[in-house]
Amino acid sequence: xxxxxHCRNAPAxxxxxxxxxxxxxxxxxxxxKAAGMAVDWxxxxxxxxxxxxxxxxxxxxxxxxxxxxxxxxVLRATRRHGVETPVLILTARDAVESRVAGLDLGADxxxxxxxxxxxxxxxxxxxxxxxxxxxxxxxxxxxxxxxTGTHELSHSGRTETLPxxxxxxxxxxxxxxxxxxxxxxxxxxxxxxxxxxxxxxxEVLIHSIRRKFGKGVILNVRxxxxxxxx
Numbered sequence: 001x002x003x004x005x006h007c008r009n010a011p012a013x014x015x016x017x018x019x020x021x022x023x024x025x026x027x028x029x030x031x032x033k034a035a036g037m038a039v040d041w042x043x044x045x046x047x048x049x050x051x052x053x054x055x056x057x058x059x060x061x062x063x064x065x066x067x068x069x070x071x072x073x074v075l076r077a078t079r080r081h082g083v084e085t086p087v088l089i090l091t092a093r094d095a096v097e098s099r100v101a102g103l104d105l106g107a108d109x110x111x112x113x114x115x116x117x118x119x120x121x122x123x124x125x126x127x128x129x130x131x132x133x134x135x136x137x138x139x140x141x142x143x144x145x146x147x148t149g150t151h152e153l154s155h156s157g158r159t160e161t162l163p164x165x166x167x168x169x170x171x172x173x174x175x176x177x178x179x180x181x182x183x184x185x186x187x188x189x190x191x192x193x194x195x196x197x198x199x200x201x202x203e204v205l206i207h208s209i210r211r212k213f214g215k216g217v218i219l220n221v222r223x224x225x226x227x228x229x230x
Contacts, residue, residue, distance in 0.1 A: 013058040018048040036164035045069025064091040079106035139174040155213040178230035
């Protein structure tokens with residue numbers, strides 16, 4: 001896709017970054033990847049509109065001052081087409097009128113540049129909690145708890161902070177406990193455009209998590225995929 005940077009080695013929930021400034025974009029990609037997210041990065045409005053229509057994202061980070069098509073126009077067009085992806089506007093436009101206009105067009109939150117990355121990540125987590133109807137940062141089942149803020153997994157009396165890729169996998173599974181996710185569904189969720197995925201990548205991640213918490217933390221459904229118990 002034109003205007004797209006394929007971010008390699010990026011785990012986790014998929015985020016669409018819409019930002020034309022290379023310096024800012026590079027910094028945000030690095031920060032989001034370090035927080036356990038997969039990032040697809042587009043740098044102009046037309047590419048952003050195409051990406052939002054074609055691919056399901058957990059959240060989109062939208063700059064307003066874009067070439068080709070202004071960020072407000074992108075937001076207006078995608079909402080008119082029924083795209084419900086949560087949108088967090090990132091912009092230097094700090095006028096109240098601009099913030100109000102963005103929110104009224106369908107943005108879910110607004111953060112004025114310059115900002116601190118921890119605040120951005122906290123706003124993203126809060127936005128996703130609201131969309132999921134959760135008030136706390138915890139994903140819980142009858143046997144496990146995953147803190148989306150600290151990336152700590154608790155299971156069988158043990159608590160560990162998971163590396164980014166392991167956290168991404170557990171987040172995907174624990175958001176739908178009791179449901180089987182196929183290899184393709186998980187890979188679609190935790191890898192960005194163009195990333196090379198080793199054939200045994202999922203097995204390696206699952207083996208590592210099971211080594212820490214026991215085989216019961218992730219269940220294999222032969223020929224179908226994996227799940228966590230409700």
